[in-house]
Amino acid sequence: MKITLAAIKEAQSKIAPYIIKTPLIRTYALDEILGCEVYLKLENMQVTHSFKYRGAINKMLNLTLKEKQNGIVTASSGNHGKAVAHAAKQLGIEATVVVPNTASPFKIAAIEQYGATVVECDVTERFAVSERLAEVHGYTLFHPYDDEEIIVGQGTVGLEILSQHPALDTVIVPTSGGGLLAGLLTAIKQSNTDIRILGAEPYNMPRYSESLTQKKRVKVESRNTIADALVTAQPGKLNFPIVQTYADGMLKVADDATIKAVELMLIESKILSEPSGAIGPAAILDGAYSPALVEKVCFVISGGNIGLEQLSKLGAAH
Amino acid sequence: MKITLAAIKEAQSKIAPYIIKTPLIRTYALDEILGCEVYLKLENMQVTHSFKYRGAINKMLNLTLKEKQNGIVTASSGNHGKAVAHAAKQLGIEATVVVPNTASPFKIAAIEQYGATVVECDVTERFAVSERLAEVHGYTLFHPYDDEEIIVGQGTVGLEILSQHPALDTVIVPTSGGGLLAGLLTAIKQSNTDIRILGAEPYNMPRYSESLTQKKRVKVESRNTIADALVTAQPGKLNFPIVQTYADGMLKVADDATIKAVELMLIESKILSEPSGAIGPAAILDGAYSPALVEKVCFVISGGNIGLEQLSKLGAAH
Structure with a gap:
């Protein structure tokens, strides 16, 4: 695309x-x-x-069947994280959201309410962690903006x-x-x-x-x-x-x-x-x-x- | 009407x-x-x-020239009072707004900012006071709802x-x-x-x-x-x-x-x-x-x- x-x-x-x-x-x-x-x-x-939901649901809908079965991962405790978690839930896709361990319980709860798995880590490592999870589990990585x-x-x-x-x-x-x-x-x-x-x-x-x-x-x-x-x-x-x-x-x-x-x-x-x-x-x-x-x-x-x-x-x- | x-x-x-x-x-x-x-x-x-502004400006526009010149009066420290004060200002008509002496300075300031004269009185007397002002000065009384x-x-x-x-x-x-x-x-x-x-x-x-x-x-x-x-x-x-x-x-x-x-x-x-x-x-x-x-x-x-x-x-x- x-x-x-x-x-x-x-x-x-x-x-x-x-x-x-x-x-x-x-x-x-x-x-x-x-x-x-x-x-x-x-x-x-x-x-x-x-607005983040527009990009998230568009990318989610364009996944191949295999990608959908493997699940997705993203790193964001904010609007992108919420949007990706909800879009995944809508399509029945397993989502993992990596958040810094400094994120407020309120924000984490908001992501968990959409059924996503939350992984906490040090704020400086969140992108590395999400990339590693993608590699190990075959998840598709959802970048918040640098993605067609x-x-x-x-x-x-x-x-x-x-x-x-x-x-x-x-x-x-x-x-x-x-x-x-x-x-x-x-x-x-x-x-x-x-x-x-x-x-x-x-x-x-x-x-x-x-x-x-x-x-x-x-x-x-x-x-x-x-x-x-x-x-x-x-x-x-x-x-x-x-x-x-x-x-x-x-x-x-x-x-x-x-x-x-x-x-x-x-x-x-x-x-x-x-x-x-x-x-x-x-x-x-x-x-x-x-x-x-x-x-x-x-x-x-x-x-x-x-x-x-x-x-x-x-x-x-x- | x-x-x-x-x-x-x-x-x-x-x-x-x-x-x-x-x-x-x-x-x-x-x-x-x-x-x-x-x-x-x-x-x-x-x-x-x-919504109060709709009724207020409609009644204001339907005043005769003489009524416009005489000015208007109403009793309200709330939405009707603000609406009447602003409608009067829009048409260059002198407005007096009777408010209970229990009204907050915030509400009174909001009415005064539209250029209306505020008259304070005991809450139980506000309708009597506005009717008396109407009689004495020839003001048209703006009832908040019982008016065609x-x-x-x-x-x-x-x-x-x-x-x-x-x-x-x-x-x-x-x-x-x-x-x-x-x-x-x-x-x-x-x-x-x-x-x-x-x-x-x-x-x-x-x-x-x-x-x-x-x-x-x-x-x-x-x-x-x-x-x-x-x-x-x-x-x-x-x-x-x-x-x-x-x-x-x-x-x-x-x-x-x-x-x-x-x-x-x-x-x-x-x-x-x-x-x-x-x-x-x-x-x-x-x-x-x-x-x-x-x-x-x-x-x-x-x-x-x-x-x-x-x-x-x-x-x-x-």
Whole structure:
């Protein structure tokens, strides 16, 4: 499978029975604050509450019978882990999820509830451990972003946006390894639209901004960010050239603005986003992008996995 | 103006430039929990974050020039007060809002931010005070629900629901004085659909359940409920006969279920509702209504005015 518009369209048909066509809504409450016409693509309402389910179920459906029988493995205690565990359960495939032994019991329970086997190990060894498990047991490894079928699955967000509101001016996409951004760029840019597409990443981990400047895949220092789903240190091998070719820009966003955006999304728009999902509106609050007043800007709200407790802490921190 | 489908259609055109046509979304995350196909009409995204703005702006637009010049008065520290204050500001009309001296500074500030004059008085005297102000200053009194133009304005929610999803089986409507329910019943039932329409009210203040049983407007004891926008003691004079004629049932809902529904709406559906707005889903959690698995049930999420602090308390209480 190549990463093309045609492949994304094929994936869209294939995954349709499993995913939610999430709402794309016009929210007026943020227009004045953000200085543009605000649209939200609500992937926080996707199955497992993030866009990650699209890629996971697409790759799962494309496994051969033998691969399905052997089972799969992935390393993630976050949105990708949940998505893979649930997709495996849906298709009756055995899944092993490797998580760092620092992961919260809450997150581990969320993965176990989908019936996956959880293997704990030191955080620095999680990729090595999952690769070893793949080798020993013949599991298929599910990489979170550097994988054609994963990228093509995420790209279906782009097709949905085009079918729901083709007249947008700009789409802003939360970015880490670049699976969502690369898929969405392929879907929208190869559809010959002139919609502007921007990535948004944490100021503390600007792996794409740095790499685009240096014209090669730079690995940045791992640092803390409130956007805890956007912590990949280096752009994906498959993703980077697509972003280089198609993206109209990359925005760096400070954590303060991201916390403020979560709060504004909730109090003004009545939508619950996790911090990583709110990094798009945050980019505008932070001054990283200044839209025109009549610009139709669609923010991809990539995930909604945040509990009441974390939410209270954000409110208090502010 | 009479309360008819024709009047509601006329109001719809008139208020269109001022209100938000709020999203009606399909939310899959609650299907299993509620045992039906779940739709949400998101009036928590309306201007001033509740449906109340529809009635307020409709009545405001229908004032004579002299009435506009004289100004208006209302008694409410809640959603109606905010809606009236904002509608008045939009049209450049002077507004006075009478609030009990027990109202929180937060609520008073919210009304003052719309430029209204706030008058504080003892909670038992707020209606008497607003009537006296109306008499002395020639203000037009804005009753929160027992008013033809208010009811007709709220009825536009019903027309929108029909235009957005005519194939619903059931609509469940938060009910207090009955303005929203009476308007919505008129709009939908007079459109000759066979959509089932149910009201939902707090178990502690079952003014409509009692009145429908006794076939007359009963005044119930004022008691505490978490659904703090649904605390009217008696059905409205204009509203009651409409509810008697058209409503397919009235559901009584315990506060525990309402608190649980706010949490589920937020964590599963990613939508922030105030407790009163979540009383529809709560009615099903509470066993007051048992839909069929394939039943398309639309819950009118009537308002979203709840702060992070109150939300944390709800979560902790649970």
